[in-house]
Amino acid sequence: MEFPSSMWAVSSAGPYRLTWGEAPAPQPEALGHGEVLVRTLAGGICGSDLPFFAGHPSPMVPAGAHGFPLHEIAGEVVASRDDDLAVGALVVGWATGMDGLAEYVLSAGTSLHAFSPELDPGVAILLQPLACVLYAVEQIGDVEGKSVAVLGVGPIGALFAHVLKAKGASRVIGVDRVDRADVRHSFGLDEFVHADVSAWANGITDADRPNLIVEAIGHQVETLTAAISAAAYEGKIFYFGIPNDEVYPVSMTALLRKNMTLCTGVTALGARRRVLADAEAYLAKFPELADAYVTSPYPFREAQSAFEAAVRPRTGQMKVTLTSL
Incomplete structure (x- = not known):
C-alpha cells in the first residue's frame, strides 16, 4: 500500500490565529527504532498548549512547523518500529514532537499505550491527562x-x-x-x-x-x-x-x-506507558468520569474555535477536545 505524501495539518498564523492546510506527511521509512506513525483520531487541548496559541514560541517546535503544538493524542497505528504496538492498534498518549494537530504524527512508542477498541478515541483522549x-x-x-x-x-x-x-x-x-x-x-x-x-x-x-x-x-x-x-x-x-x-x-x-x-515534576518518560494503562484501569473503575470531563468536543477542522474556547474557561466547560467526527 502506498502511503499518502501529504496530510492535513494546522499551523500558527500569528497570536490567537490558526490556519488549516496541507503539509508533507511523515513516511513509514522515516521511523527510527521504537517509533510509531499514528493516524490522529482525537486530541486534547492542554493548558500548556495555550501560551503557544497566544503567540509565544515553543522551545520544542521550530517556528513555522506544521501540526500546531499539541501533545495529547489518540489514534490508530499505521506503521510501527515498536515491538509492542502493532499496525491497527488504537493508541493514546503523547505526540513526542508536540505536533499532534495533524493527520499523521510520528511519536516514540514508549509514550503511547494501546487501549481497548471498546473505548471511543474521543473518550480515550482523557487517559493522557x-x-x-x-x-x-x-x-x-x-x-x-x-x-x-x-x-x-x-x-x-x-x-x-x-x-x-x-x-x-x-x-x-x-x-x-x-x-x-x-x-x-x-x-x-x-x-x-x-x-x-x-x-x-x-x-x-x-x-x-x-x-x-x-x-x-x-x-x-x-x-x-x-x-x-x-x-x-x-x-x-x-x-x-x-x-x-x-x-x-x-x-x-x-x-x-x-x-x-x-x-x-512531569511524567517521567519511562513511566508513561505504565501510567496510561493505570489511567485506563482507573476510568474502567469510574466510567462516569468520561461524561463529566469531556464536555466540549470540536472537529479538527474547527481547531481555531476549540482553542478560543480553551483559552477562555467558563462554567460548564471542562476538557476541550478535537475529534475526526
Missing part, C-alpha cells in the same frame, strides 16, 4: 486522611480532586475564579470556593489550612505565592501548573518557618 495526574499523585505519596486544596478546578485540577479523594484524602477543597460548583460532586470535591486564590489564601484560618495544596493553574507567580501562604505547618505543595517564566521568586522564609515541602 489522567495518567499525568496519577503519576503526580504517586510522587506526592500517601494522602490518606489529609486535608487537600486544589487551586484551579479546570480539566487538570478536577482530575486531581477526583484522584486524591479516591486515594483517601479526608477533605478536598477546590478554589477557582470560574464557578465550578456544577462539577463539585462529579469530581469528589467536599467544598468549592468561588474566589481568586490569593483572596482565599488571605482569608483562611489556621484551623482550615490544608496539609497538601496542588497548584493546577500555572502561568503566573501569584498562585504559587498564595499556596505557600495558605498551607499548614509541615504542609506540602505540589506545583503542577506550567510556569511561563524561567525563575519564580518564592518566600523561603515561609517555607523554612513552616517546615514545608515544595515539589514538582
Whole structure:
C-alpha cells in the first residue's frame, strides 16, 4: 500500500490565529527504532498548549512547523518500529514532537499505550491527562486522611480532586475564579470556593489550612505565592501548573518557618506507558468520569474555535477536545 505524501495539518498564523492546510506527511521509512506513525483520531487541548496559541514560541517546535503544538493524542497505528504496538492498534498518549494537530504524527512508542477498541478515541483522549495526574499523585505519596486544596478546578485540577479523594484524602477543597460548583460532586470535591486564590489564601484560618495544596493553574507567580501562604505547618505543595517564566521568586522564609515541602515534576518518560494503562484501569473503575470531563468536543477542522474556547474557561466547560467526527 502506498502511503499518502501529504496530510492535513494546522499551523500558527500569528497570536490567537490558526490556519488549516496541507503539509508533507511523515513516511513509514522515516521511523527510527521504537517509533510509531499514528493516524490522529482525537486530541486534547492542554493548558500548556495555550501560551503557544497566544503567540509565544515553543522551545520544542521550530517556528513555522506544521501540526500546531499539541501533545495529547489518540489514534490508530499505521506503521510501527515498536515491538509492542502493532499496525491497527488504537493508541493514546503523547505526540513526542508536540505536533499532534495533524493527520499523521510520528511519536516514540514508549509514550503511547494501546487501549481497548471498546473505548471511543474521543473518550480515550482523557487517559493522557489522567495518567499525568496519577503519576503526580504517586510522587506526592500517601494522602490518606489529609486535608487537600486544589487551586484551579479546570480539566487538570478536577482530575486531581477526583484522584486524591479516591486515594483517601479526608477533605478536598477546590478554589477557582470560574464557578465550578456544577462539577463539585462529579469530581469528589467536599467544598468549592468561588474566589481568586490569593483572596482565599488571605482569608483562611489556621484551623482550615490544608496539609497538601496542588497548584493546577500555572502561568503566573501569584498562585504559587498564595499556596505557600495558605498551607499548614509541615504542609506540602505540589506545583503542577506550567510556569511561563524561567525563575519564580518564592518566600523561603515561609517555607523554612513552616517546615514545608515544595515539589514538582512531569511524567517521567519511562513511566508513561505504565501510567496510561493505570489511567485506563482507573476510568474502567469510574466510567462516569468520561461524561463529566469531556464536555466540549470540536472537529479538527474547527481547531481555531476549540482553542478560543480553551483559552477562555467558563462554567460548564471542562476538557476541550478535537475529534475526526
